[in-house]
Amino acid sequence: MQPADFTVPEPPVSPLRWSGSWRDGHLRLLDQTRLPRHETWLEHRTAAGVIDDIQRLAVRGAPAIGIAGAYALVLAARAVLEAFPAMSRPEFLEQLAEVAQPIADARPTAVNLPAAVARHLELANASPDAPEQIVAGLLEAAQALDAYEKDACEAMGRHGAAWLFGRTRFLTHCNAGSLVTSGIGTALAPFYVLHASGQAIHVTADESRPLLQGLRLTAYELAKAGVPYAVQADSAAAGLLRSGKIDAVVTGADRICANGDVVNKVGTYGVALAARSNGVPYVVAAPLSTLDANTATGDDVAIEDRPADARAYLAPETAPADLVAHAPAFDVTPAALVSAFVSEAGVIEQPDRRLLAPWLARAEALQTRTDPGR
Numbered sequence: 001m002q003p004a005d006f007t008v009p010e011p012p013v014s015p016l017r018w019s020g021s022w023r024d025g026h027l028r029l030l031d032q033t034r035l036p037r038h039e040t041w042l043e044h045r046t047a048a049g050v051i052d053d054i055q056r057l058a059v060r061g062a063p064a065i066g067i068a069g070a071y072a073l074v075l076a077a078r079a080v081l082e083a084f085p086a087m088s089r090p091e092f093l094e095q096l097a098e099v100a101q102p103i104a105d106a107r108p109t110a111v112n113l114p115a116a117v118a119r120h121l122e123l124a125n126a127s128p129d130a131p132e133q134i135v136a137g138l139l140e141a142a143q144a145l146d147a148y149e150k151d152a153c154e155a156m157g158r159h160g161a162a163w164l165f166g167r168t169r170f171l172t173h174c175n176a177g178s179l180v181t182s183g184i185g186t187a188l189a190p191f192y193v194l195h196a197s198g199q200a201i202h203v204t205a206d207e208s209r210p211l212l213q214g215l216r217l218t219a220y221e222l223a224k225a226g227v228p229y230a231v232q233a234d235s236a237a238a239g240l241l242r243s244g245k246i247d248a249v250v251t252g253a254d255r256i257c258a259n260g261d262v263v264n265k266v267g268t269y270g271v272a273l274a275a276r277s278n279g280v281p282y283v284v285a286a287p288l289s290t291l292d293a294n295t296a297t298g299d300d301v302a303i304e305d306r307p308a309d310a311r312a313y314l315a316p317e318t319a320p321a322d323l324v325a326h327a328p329a330f331d332v333t334p335a336a337l338v339s340a341f342v343s344e345a346g347v348i349e350q351p352d353r354r355l356l357a358p359w360l361a362r363a364e365a366l367q368t369r370t371d372p373g374r
């Protein structure tokens, strides 16, 4: 089957929505810390609230935090304008750069967030307009990014489904579905497309300790979409892969480096090793906005650590009071373990620096274009 032959469903859930104009609008975020039990919407009229929600993972996943960061920049720019209505354009741009920094720094590992903020700041700097029009332009740029990521999901779903077609039993790690972006997801997109196209599939989701994105979020959205699934302890992944009951592993990525190394939720590397060792293909589905031409290898990425509340993070009830924790949020899977990359641009098998070069060039062009339409 060709990508165009598949049916693309609506996302089972959409985690972020902007309402209104740049003057009076606000950002609504589905609080993912409360899922699956409670579907609580948070409303933000200030950037500080969005930054806090990015940091506490109420909004999470690489594309979603890029989009949320772009909307946060609109709120921050509006606040500057409201505080100092008589500001000159250069003064406004200076203030804007200052308020943008904490947004870009809210989480360190996924490239989408700092890349979106940097690009939208560049747009503002390149604009000859007065501050009011610059803020309006920032909203236009955020909405263009939102729409771009939605379309990218559909394309990843179609390309991934075409590549995976004929395989029916899948394993995924963490959550890379519609909760991490503005469309049907990255890693889960091909599953939704196969399912909507009438293929009988089954997805096993690793629980994804310690924050349980697989148990709480992947299970929640697969159930909503009606895709048959099971959740397992992370430690069951190697055994399941050895059993011959999985046809492909598919995950998302928080950052893909110039050499193809994949930074993703902690535990992904172990799953990729077990997949390779048992002859099961490992596929990474991520939009071009997750590619980072400026980071040579996975060794150059700052891996987010969550040591502040390590005891609660690792084992709330049972840990000794003086627990010393090792608490990385992500790990690096070497490019050599990846069987195929799926993006909106298509599929690359056995990726290496040379094969990835055209995608990296496209990613750089997207991240530095000076008009908001991507």
Ligand code: MRU
Binding pocket: 057, 060, 061, 062, 063, 173, 174, 175, 176, 180, 186, 213, 251, 252, 253, 254, 264, 265, 266, 329
């Ligand atoms: O810490 P999170 O929940 O934001 O991490 C997200 C992941 O690691 C996802 O698994 C993912 O693949 C990247 S987002 C598409």
